[in-house]
Amino acid sequence: MNKDYFFCGVGGSGMMPLAMIVQAQGNRISGSDRALDQGRTPEKFDWLRAHGVALHPQDGSGVFSADQVVVATGAVEDTVPDIGAARRVGAVIKTRPQLLSELFNAAPTSVGVAGTSGKSTITGMVAWILDQAGRAPTVVNGAVMKNFASAAQPFASALIGGPNNETGLFVAEVDESDGSIARYDPTVAVVSNISLDHKSMEELRDLFGGFVDRATTAVLNLDNPETAALAQELAQTLPPGKAITFALGEEEADMSAHDLQPLPTGMTFELRVRGEATRAARLNVPGAHNVANALAALGAVRALGVDMDQAVAALETFSGIRRRLEVVGTQGGVTVIDDFAHNPDKIAATLKTLHSFDGRLLILFQPHGFGPLKLMQQAFIEGFAGLMRPDDVLLMPEPVYYGGTTDRSVGSEDIAAGVRAAGRQALALATRADCGDRIVDMARPGDRVVVMGARDDSLSTFAAELLARL
Numbered sequence: 001m002n003k004d005y006f007f008c009g010v011g012g013s014g015m016m017p018l019a020m021i022v023q024a025q026g027n028r029i030s031g032s033d034r035a036l037d038q039g040r041t042p043e044k045f046d047w048l049r050a051h052g053v054a055l056h057p058q059d060g061s062g063v064f065s066a067d068q069v070v071v072a073t074g075a076v077e078d079t080v081p082d083i084g085a086a087r088r089v090g091a092v093i094k095t096r097p098q099l100l101s102e103l104f105n106a107a108p109t110s111v112g113v114a115g116t117s118g119k120s121t122i123t124g125m126v127a128w129i130l131d132q133a134g135r136a137p138t139v140v141n142g143a144v145m146k147n148f149a150s151a152a153q154p155f156a157s158a159l160i161g162g163p164n165n166e167t168g169l170f171v172a173e174v175d176e177s178d179g180s181i182a183r184y185d186p187t188v189a190v191v192s193n194i195s196l197d198h199k200s201m202e203e204l205r206d207l208f209g210g211f212v213d214r215a216t217t218a219v220l221n222l223d224n225p226e227t228a229a230l231a232q233e234l235a236q237t238l239p240p241g242k243a244i245t246f247a248l249g250e251e252e253a254d255m256s257a258h259d260l261q262p263l264p265t266g267m268t269f270e271l272r273v274r275g276e277a278t279r280a281a282r283l284n285v286p287g288a289h290n291v292a293n294a295l296a297a298l299g300a301v302r303a304l305g306v307d308m309d310q311a312v313a314a315l316e317t318f319s320g321i322r323r324r325l326e327v328v329g330t331q332g333g334v335t336v337i338d339d340f341a342h343n344p345d346k347i348a349a350t351l352k353t354l355h356s357f358d359g360r361l362l363i364l365f366q367p368h369g370f371g372p373l374k375l376m377q378q379a380f381i382e383g384f385a386g387l388m389r390p391d392d393v394l395l396m397p398e399p400v401y402y403g404g405t406t407d408r409s410v411g412s413e414d415i416a417a418g419v420r421a422a423g424r425q426a427l428a429l430a431t432r433a434d435c436g437d438r439i440v441d442m443a444r445p446g447d448r449v450v451v452m453g454a455r456d457d458s459l460s461t462f463a464a465e466l467l468a469r470l
Contacts, residue, residue: 002028006030006032006071007071008031010031011048011457013142014096016157017142020051023052032055036058041457043154047155063091066090069091069094071096097180100140100172101180104170104172105183107138107170108168110170111170111172112184114190115221116345117193118192119192120142120324120340123139123145125296126171129301131147132317135169138160138161141157142175144322145157145321176208181211189214189217190299191208191227193345194224194227195343219299220246221247222245223292231245246292246299248291248292255274256272257270257272262288262357267285273308279312288353289353297315298315323459323460326339328463328466328467329467332445333445335447336449336463341365342367344376347380347452348387359448361388361389361450363395365394365452366453367412367415367453368455368456369406377414381422384419385424386422388419393425393427394419394426396416396428397435398412411428413428416428
C-alpha cells in the first residue's frame, strides 16, 4: 500500500485507532488536532509522535500534496484549514466512516457492533473473547479497552490482528448517529438496542433494518422493543438461524440470563443457551446492562464458532472499558467514578447500577453538545427526575462547545429547572470548575461522585483532580 494518510483530528477517540490500523498496514501517517493546538492531553500527542505519527498545527500546513489521502471526521466543515488545503492541492478526502467501512468490508469476516448504547463495551468483550480464543482479530473501538491497555499501549482503542491481519477477522463499533451504518456489510451484525439519540425513530428503523438485512447473522436484543420488532421481521422473511436473540430473563430468547446477582464490582448470573445445559457466569463489570452486553458478545462469537465454555471463561477476566463506570478512587470515604454516559439510556443504566448499593450520588453531567440537549431535553429531565433519589444532587455546567454553527437555545439550566420542578435537587453553574468546587464543599463520607459526559477527554483529568481535592 504505502500511501500517505493525513488524519484531521488524529487524537480523537474514533480517529486514533483507525490511524494505528492504517499505519500497521504499511502506510505513513500524519495529522493535526485542535486539542494539540490548544495544549490539551499532551501525553496522547507525545505517544503518537513516539509511534511515528508526524503532527502538524491544524492550519493546513500539513496538507501539501495531491498524493495524500486526507481523512476527516464525518462532521467536518470546509472551513477547517486542512480541508481547504486538501481541496487546493487536489488531495483525496475521505470521511472516517468511509475509510473504516472500506477496511471493514474488505475483511473476509467482519463483526459490526451497533446500537444506541453498549457498543464500546460489547466490542471490547468480543475483542477479548476472540483474543483469548486465539482468533487474533483486528478491532476498532471508540474507547480504550482496559484488557489491552499497558504502559506501552495506554490508548488501546485499536487492536492490530495477527501478522498482516491474516486471520481476516475485523471487529468494529459502527455508528448510526451520522447515518454511516449504511456503509457496512457485516458477516455478523450486533444490535444492542435502538432508542432516540441523534436521529428520528423512522430514520433509525431504516438504518438498523438495512444493516441487519445485509448481514449473514444478526444478534438482536429482545428486551428492546425496536430490536425485538427487527427480530420478528427477520423470523417472518428469512430462514431460521439468521437471527440469534438474547434477553434478560426471557425464555423465548436463544440466549438468556437469569438470577442476576449484583456484586460491588460485578455480576453473577445463570446463562441459558437454547439446547444446552445452564452455565454459571460471572462478570467483573457491574450492572444488569453489562449482563445484556455480555449476552450480545456471546451471541456474536457463537456466530463465529467460538466454544461457549471458552467464551464464558474469557468474559470473567474482561476488565472493562475506560470511562465506563470506572472507579477513579476513594478519598475520605467518598468514591469518584468516571463515566461516559451522555444520552438518557446510558444515564439510566449508570444510575440504576449505582443505586444497587447505598449512598448519595453527586452527579456532574456535562452535556456533549447543544444539539443533543435540545433534541432530548424532555428525556433528560424525565430520566434524571425518575431515577435520582431525594438526597442525590445533579450539577451541570454548560454543554461542550468547540465552536461552529449550532443552535444554543437550550442550555443546562433548562434541564436543571425541569429536574427541580419534578422534586429533585439540580443546579446549573457557569463552568465545570464551579461544579467541582460545589462538589468538594458538599461531599461527605459514603457519597459517590459521578463525572458523566462524552466528547471531552479532559473529563477524566477533571475526575482525577476532584479525587485529589477530596
